Amino acid sequence: MIIGCPKEIKNNENRVALTPGGCLELVRRGHTVYVQTGAGVGSGYDDDAYVESGAVILPTIEDVYAKSETIVKVKEPIASEYDLIREDQFVFTYFHFASSKPLTEAMIKSKSICLAYETVEAPNGSLPLLVPMSEVAGRMAIQQGANYLEKPKGGIGILLGGVPGVKPAKVVVLGGGVVGIQAAKMAAGLGAQVILMDINLDRLRYLADVLPANVRTVYSSEYNIRKELSTVDLIVGAVLIPGAKAPHLITREMLSEMRDGSVVVDVAVDQGGCIETCKPTTHADPTFVVDGVLHYCVANMPGAVPYTSTLALTNATFPYLLQIAEKGWEKACEDNAGLKKGLNVVRGEIVYQPVADAFGM
Ligand SMILES: NC(=O)C1=CN([C@@H]2O[C@H](COP(=O)(O)OP(=O)(O)OC[C@H]3O[C@@H](n4cnc5c(N)ncnc54)[C@H](O)[C@@H]3O)[C@@H](O)[C@H]2O)C=CC1
Ligand SMILES: CC(=O)C(=O)O
Numbered sequence: 519m520i521i522g523c524p525k526e527i528k529n530n531e532n533r534v535a536l537t538p539g540g541c542l543e544l545v546r547r548g549h550t551v552y553v554q555t556g557a558g559v560g561s562g563y564d565d566d567a568y569v570e571s572g573a574v575i576l577p578t579i580e581d582v583y584a585k586s587e588t589i590v591k592v593k594e595p596i597a598s599e600y601d602l603i604r605e606d607q608f609v610f611t612y613f614h615f616a617s618s619k620p621l622t623e624a625m626i627k628s629k630s631i632c633l634a635y636e637t638v639e640a641p642n643g644s645l646p647l648l649v650p651m652s653e654v655a656g657r658m659a660i661q662q663g664a665n666y667l668e669k670p671k672g673g674i675g676i677l678l679g680g681v682p683g684v685k686p687a688k689v690v691v692l693g694g695g696v697v698g699i700q701a702a703k704m705a706a707g708l709g710a711q712v713i714l715m716d717i718n719l720d721r722l723r724y725l726a727d728v729l730p731a732n733v734r735t736v737y738s739s740e741y742n743i744r745k746e747l748s749t750v751d752l753i754v755g756a757v758l759i760p761g762a763k764a765p766h767l768i769t770r771e772m773l774s775e776m777r778d779g780s781v782v783v784d785v786a787v788d789q790g791g792c793i794e795t796c797k798p799t800t801h802a803d804p805t806f807v808v809d810g811v812l813h814y815c816v817a818n819m820p821g822a823v824p825y826t827s828t829l830a831l832t833n834a835t836f837p838y839l840l841q842i843a844e845k846g847w848e849k850a851c852e853d854n855a856g857l858k859k860g861l862n863v864v865r866g867e868i869v870y871q872p873v874a875d876a877f878g879m
């Protein structure tokens with residue numbers, strides 16, 4: 519198979535979808551690997567490392583798309599890439615279709631095959647290609663939240679853990695999945711008073727068992743969320759309904775109950791965000807203020823820590839890429855029902871129901 523790995527072009531996206539180690543495994547098995555020059559630099563891999571692993575370096579993104587049957591990348595194609603993707607080309611990456619109608623329409627029009635990392639399922643129903651980046655983003659959410667709570671950054675001016683004799687900050691985490699548990703652990707470790715909300719009672723039982731005493735689990739409802747708004751310092755948005763547009767757990771109207779200088783970090787922004795006022799931001803310009811509340815809504819948080827994220831991501835994606843390379847995507851999906859769940863758009867049609875529902879298509 520001919521596999522191409524372009525350089526990511528989203529703002530401050532420093533991850534790369536294929537490491538030299540992965541490249542070596544593919545080339546050994548007789549596959550051809552094209553890597554765009556500089557694709558790995560942000561993650562610590564120069565072109566020479568790929569050449570030593572048997573890859574061919576191409577000078578432009580156009581070359582990579584034109585010469586490859588399969589494209590493996592990290593983030594969703596952005597507008598300048600839409601026209602590079604062609605009929606029958608197989609694209610393996612994060613897509614987050616439900617948050618972007620233009621992307622969905624462009625991929626339908628391309629007649630390519632789009633297999634989205636974020637909806638691939640493991641036999642136990644977990645999302646193995648989302649988990650590692652959610653682990654990164656969950657941890658980062660607290661680092662970022664703590665930073666923006668500082669006064670010079672626009673925050674209310676509170677230290678997450680407080681100090682002896684002075685109370686800590688209050689952190690509310692909406693969604694107790696992978697992002698949620700990592701965020702809660704980090705915030706608790708720093709000494710904050712943490713409230714972790716979910717609607718899955720079994721999950722709440724588990725969270726209550728494994729998390730420290732300064733994390734309180736609460737059933738997620740509008741009533742329970744509203745009760746915290748006037749006293750919360752930091753809210754982390756971490757809900758997910760796989761493949762679907764995120765539900766708005768905090769509406770524009772509810773936001774007005776929060777204090778000036780309080781912070782929301784809506785990690786769920788890649789699926790549209792669970793705070794109504796959230797809109798995607800970049801690492802270059804990560805925040806904006808609505809009604810006195812500082813919003814951090816970066817859609818590619820792990821892109822800022824590529825030395826961690828590239829390895830964590832490719833450890834998970836590579837075994838699937840190998841199945842696709844060895845068998846072709848159709849046979850690989852036939853043999854692996856969880857991989858097949860990643861198919862979102864195939865040759866001009868949406869094949870993933872929550873994406874179709876998001877746009878009434
Ligand atoms: N911005 C970024 O850079 C990144 C964003 N993400 C995103 O973070 C979000 C969360 O991902 P994960 O934690 O991996 O998902 P997950 O599936 O592990 O957890 C989601 C949790 O939300 C809960 N939930 C659903 N509806 C709820 C409600 N109404 N109230 C409270 N909880 C509710 C579920 O029960 C589940 O426990 C996703 O949108 C994911 O794509 C992940 C990584 C990076
Ligand atoms: C999952 C996601 O949005 C990211 O890793 O950038």
Ligand SMILES: [Mg+2]
Binds near residue numbers: 773774775776809810
């Ligand atoms: Mg206000």
